Every structure is written in C-alpha cells, then in structure tokens.
Amino acid sequence: MQTIIPPVLNEFKNELEYYKLDTIKITALPIEDGEILEIKRSKFLGNPYLPLQFEYPKDKNDKPLILIAQLNFSEIPTLQNYPDSGILQFYISATDWYDMTDYRVIYHENTSIDHQTDFSFLTDDLYEETPIFCEHRLQFNKNSEYGGSEDFRFDIKLNGKDLYDYCETLSKEEADQVESLFDASGHKISGYAYFTQSDPRDNKMSNLSEDLLLLQIDTDEQIMFGDCGVANFFIHPDDLINKRFDKAWFNWDCC
Known part of the structure; x- marks a missing residue:
C-alpha cells in the first residue's frame, strides 16, 4: 500500500524521504463464537505454539503468563x-502487567517440532484483567510511514517550524491531512511508535535511543490498555538482526 503525501507537503518531499520507514499495519479481527484458530496462526490472545519440551512461561509468582500476541512471520510481508519465518510470542503477567516488569518475548525459529495441545491450566480467571478482551485473528499489510508526531526520532522542521506550529499556519482541512500522515497510532510491526504520554527512548540518561519498535498494540473496541492506552515492545537493532528477542522490552502508557 502506497502512502500518499498530501499536496500541502509537496515542497518537503525530499526531506520526508529521509524519515521514511517501512511498517506492517495489523488489522485485528475478533474471532467468531466457536471459532478456533490453528495453533501456529498469528493472533492476539489465544493458545500459543509451544514445542513439546518447552516449559510454558510463568511470572514471578509461578503463575502462567498470558500470551497477548503471536506473530508467524511466514504470514507477514x-x-x-x-x-521471514519462525514464530514470535509476547507474554505478560495476568495480574501485574501494568508494572511492565513481568513479561517474556519468545522466538521459536523451528516451527516444525511437535507442539503442546493441552492448555487446560489456562483457566478463565487468568484472563479477568487482561487488556485484550478476546482472541483476534490478524491480517498484515506493508506500508510506508514518513513520521510519527509522538516518536522522538521525528524532529523535522517545516519552514523553520515544528509540526504543531506549522499546522497552525494551515487551513483545518490541510492540518487534518498533515496530522493524519504523521499519526503513528494503531496495531503495527516496526515503523514509528505512538504514545499518549511521551517516548521513553527520549532520555539522555538512558541507552535506549537506538531501539526500534518491534510491536505496537493500540486500543480498539476489544483492546484497552488502561484508559485508552497503547502498548509497545522495543528492541535494539543488533538484537533484532541476531534474533535475540529475549532482549526486547515492554512499555505502555495511557491518557
């Protein structure tokens, strides 16, 4: 899918090319009653693909973590x-996910190994506080982004003005087009990150400035992180290339 730069920004096309990033937009569709997704499918919530000898991940209190997302890269552009293959999984605590300390990111490179089928230990009470309310199937579309207004990496100046001041010089229709282009919200893999508060990587006291967006899960009709919040997983580029997904870290914020 080709992102169209609105005419009002035509004079800045060369500058915008510098900020261009590929992203995979995710459409999350709640499954129908009685529907069961195949164990290896990409999904939000649901049962994970786990090789027979792989121990199900648990939290610090020895309770099962909750799978919030499974990405099968064979299904993804x-x-x-x-x-381009393998299954990446994101788990959070059933009860203390808001602390952002009890989570796991697990990558299964070989998905041909016989897998577990008994998840009867994942009882309904474990899902009472989950920010994802039901299982979703996922659809993926590759796209391009030219910036994200909340992402600290997007620091473009438009006629010497920052984005918000520049929009003040435009008509409402033009400003809406510009803000839409730089809106980084929604479910996605890679690209610019969205925040309701601030970007945690924009901190001179930390070493997170190079970290990339691995997965973003946003609020929608069946997903709610706090009060209309958004969840992000980030990873350093070297760890991404070397498939060290256990190094990824979790962040969420809300209004």
Whole structure:
C-alpha cells in the first residue's frame, strides 16, 4: 500500500524521504463464537505454539503468563532485518502487567517440532484483567510511514517550524491531512511508535535511543490498555538482526 503525501507537503518531499520507514499495519479481527484458530496462526490472545519440551512461561509468582500476541512471520510481508519465518510470542503477567516488569518475548525459529495441545491450566480467571478482551485473528499489510508526531526520532522542521506550529499556519482541512500522515497510532510491526504520554527512548540518561519498535498494540473496541492506552515492545537493532528477542522490552502508557 502506497502512502500518499498530501499536496500541502509537496515542497518537503525530499526531506520526508529521509524519515521514511517501512511498517506492517495489523488489522485485528475478533474471532467468531466457536471459532478456533490453528495453533501456529498469528493472533492476539489465544493458545500459543509451544514445542513439546518447552516449559510454558510463568511470572514471578509461578503463575502462567498470558500470551497477548503471536506473530508467524511466514504470514507477514518481509521487512528488512526481521525474520521471514519462525514464530514470535509476547507474554505478560495476568495480574501485574501494568508494572511492565513481568513479561517474556519468545522466538521459536523451528516451527516444525511437535507442539503442546493441552492448555487446560489456562483457566478463565487468568484472563479477568487482561487488556485484550478476546482472541483476534490478524491480517498484515506493508506500508510506508514518513513520521510519527509522538516518536522522538521525528524532529523535522517545516519552514523553520515544528509540526504543531506549522499546522497552525494551515487551513483545518490541510492540518487534518498533515496530522493524519504523521499519526503513528494503531496495531503495527516496526515503523514509528505512538504514545499518549511521551517516548521513553527520549532520555539522555538512558541507552535506549537506538531501539526500534518491534510491536505496537493500540486500543480498539476489544483492546484497552488502561484508559485508552497503547502498548509497545522495543528492541535494539543488533538484537533484532541476531534474533535475540529475549532482549526486547515492554512499555505502555495511557491518557
């Protein structure tokens, strides 16, 4: 899918090319009653693909973590430095996910190994506080982004003005087009990150400034992180290339 730069920004096309990033937009569709997704499918919530000898991940209190996302890269358009096969999984605590300390990111490179089928230990009470309310099937579309207004990496000046001041010089229709182009919200893999508060990587006291967006899960009709919040997983480029997904870190914020 080709992102169209609105005419009002035509004079800045060369500058915008510098900020262009590929992203995979995710459409999350709640499954129908009685529907069961195949164990290896990409999904939000649901049962994971786990090899027979692989121990199900648990939290610090020895309770099962909750799978919030499973990405099967064989179903996903290719992205530079991302796998083109294997299954990547994101788990959070059933009860203390808001602390952002009890989570796991697990990558299964070989998905031909016989897998577990008994998840009866994942009882309904474990899902009472999950920010994802039901299982979703996922659809993927590759796209391009030219910036994200909340992402600290997007620091373009338009006629010497920052984005918000520049929009003040436009008509409402033009400003809406510009803001839409630089809106980084939604479910996605890679690209610019969206925040309701601030970008945690924009901190001179930390070493997170090079980290990339691995996965973003946003609020929608069946997903709610806090009060209309958004969840992000980030990873350093070297760890991404070397498939060290256990190095990824979790962040979320809300209004």
